[in-house]
Each structure stands twice: as structure tokens, then as C-alpha cells.
Amino acid sequence: DSGVTQTPKHLITATGQRVTLRCSPRSGDLSVYWYQQSLDQGLQFLIQYYNGEERAKGNILERFSAQQFPDLHSELNLSSLELGDSALYFCASSSRQGPGELFFGEGSRLTVL
Amino acid sequence: GEDVEQSLFLSVREGDSSVINCTYTDSSSTYLYWYKQEPGAGLQLLTYIFSNMDMKQDQRLTVLLNKKDKHLSLRIADTQTGDSAIYFCAARTSYGKLTFGQGTILTVHP
Numbered sequence: 001d002s003g004v005t006q007t008p009k010h011l012i013t014a015t016g017q018r019v020t021l022r023c024s025p026r027s028g029d030l031s032v033y034w035y036q037q038s039l040d041q042g043l044q045f046l047i048q049y050y051n052g053e054e055r056a057k058g059n060i061l062e063r064f065s066a067q068q069f070p071d072l073h074s075e076l077n078l079s080s081l082e083l084g085d086s087a088l089y090f091c092a093s094s095s096r097q098g099p100g101e102l103f104f105g106e107g108s109r110l111t112v113l
Numbered sequence: 114g115e116d117v118e119q120s121l122f123l124s125v126r127e128g129d130s131s132v133i134n135c136t137y138t139d140s141s142s143t144y145l146y147w148y149k150q151e152p153g154a155g156l157q158l159l160t161y162i163f164s165n166m167d168m169k170q171d172q173r174l175t176v177l178l179n180k181k182d183k184h185l186s187l188r189i190a191d192t193q194t195g196d197s198a199i200y201f202c203a204a205r206t207s208y209g210k211l212t213f214g215q216g217t218i219l220t221v222h223p
Contacts, residue, residue, distance in 0.1 A: 042216060043156075043213045045213070100209070102156075103158070104155035104156040105155055106154060
């Protein structure tokens with residue numbers, strides 16, 4: 001158990017819809033990262049937050065947005081969903097101490113029909 | 114920016130050693146990591162190495178770092194069927210960005 005909690009574990013929805021994925025980082029970790037994993041694209045970095053502020057942006061579509069709240073949990077909002085958005089979405093957190101490794105949640109599997 | 118490359122597939126027999134290779138481009142990379150992903154699960158950190166080290170050993174795992182060639186390898190001794198998974202190499206640059214490779218699918222045959 002990494003200490004990172006993601007909900008929901010599975011989500012099935014239709015094209016055009018909007019979903020929200022939630023992540024609670026490890027206790028004390030201020031950084032939260034979102035990644036998308038699909039068969040054709042591999043593991044793609046989407047966005048990073050540090051203590052509520054956006055720190056880095058990767059290959060995140062304009063239809064996607066994220067935020068980190070004062071209690072440090074984060075949400076990833078995916079809107080106007082397309083079939084190609086079907087993927088596993090991972091959240092990870094890291095500490096400023098030590099080697100800075102990421103601790104990953106178990107992922108949210110999104111299926112868009 | 115940083116680019117991290119891995120071969121996509123590796124197949125070995127149970128009991129043999131597995132060597133998974135990785136190359137990276139940014140010479141300012143400070144930490145390099147190996148993660149394991151089992152089916153349906155998240156990525157789990159296996160080990161990491163700091164850039165001023167050449168080698169790190171942790172039980173069946175040996176990490177070798179050739180900083181001159183920007184080459185990282187993970188050797189798994191006495192590979193077991195339970196080691197079948199996807200292995201990701203990742204590099205963190207001095208300004209904090211973390212980049213993952215595409216992952217190597219390791220298949221262990223009985």
C-alpha cells in the first residue's frame with residue numbers, strides 16, 4: 001500500500017460526458033502528479049501540483065483540468081470525453097525529503113463508450 | 114527536454130538473470146529510478162540510484178549506472194515467474210522534472 005488513494009477505481013461513461021477523478025496523497029506529501037497510461041501512448045505526464053499551486057504541465061488536453069485543494073487532495077476533471085480518453089489515470093505524490101521518488105495510487109480506469 | 118528510452122520487450126527463463134536497459138539524455142539527472150507495474154496495479158518503486166553512484170545492490174536487484182554513456186540497467190538475479198511485469202526507468206533532473214521511459218515488458222517462462 002503506497003498510501004495514495006484514488007477514487008473511483010473504475011468508471012464507465014459515454015462520449016461527451018464529464019467525469020472527476022479524485023486523489024488523496026500520502027500524509028505529509030505536498031506534491032501531486034497526474035499521469036495517463038494507455039496502450040498506444042504509454043505513461044504520459046499530465047500535470048503536477050505543489051501545495052495547491054500548479055508546478056508543471058505535460059501533455060494535458062485543454063478539455064482536462066486539475067486542482068489541488070487546501071487539504072492537499074487533488075481532482076482531475078475530464079470533459080467532453082472521447083473514445084480515445086479511455087485509459088488508466090494515475091495519481092502520485094512525493095515528498096521534498098529524500099530521493100524524491102513518486103508513490104503511485106492504484107489508478108482509476110476510465111472507459112468511454 | 115529529457116528523453117528516456119527502454120527496449121519494449123524482454124523474455125527470459127525462470128532462474129536466469131534478466132537485464133533491462135535504459136538510456137537517458139539529460140546529463141544533469143540527479144536520481145534514477147526503477148519502478149515495477151504488475152497487471153491492474155499502480156507503479157511500485159523497486160530501487161533508485163543517485164547520480165554519483167556507479168552501482169547499487171539490493172537483494173536480487175543490481176542497478177548499474179554509466180553516467181558517461183547515460184545508461185542505466187537493472188539486473189534481476191534468479192528471475193521468477195512473479196517477476197513478470199512492466200518495468201519503468203525514470204530520471205529526475207536537477208530542476209526537479211521526472212521523466213519515465215515507455216516501460217519494458219518482462220515475461221518469465223517456466
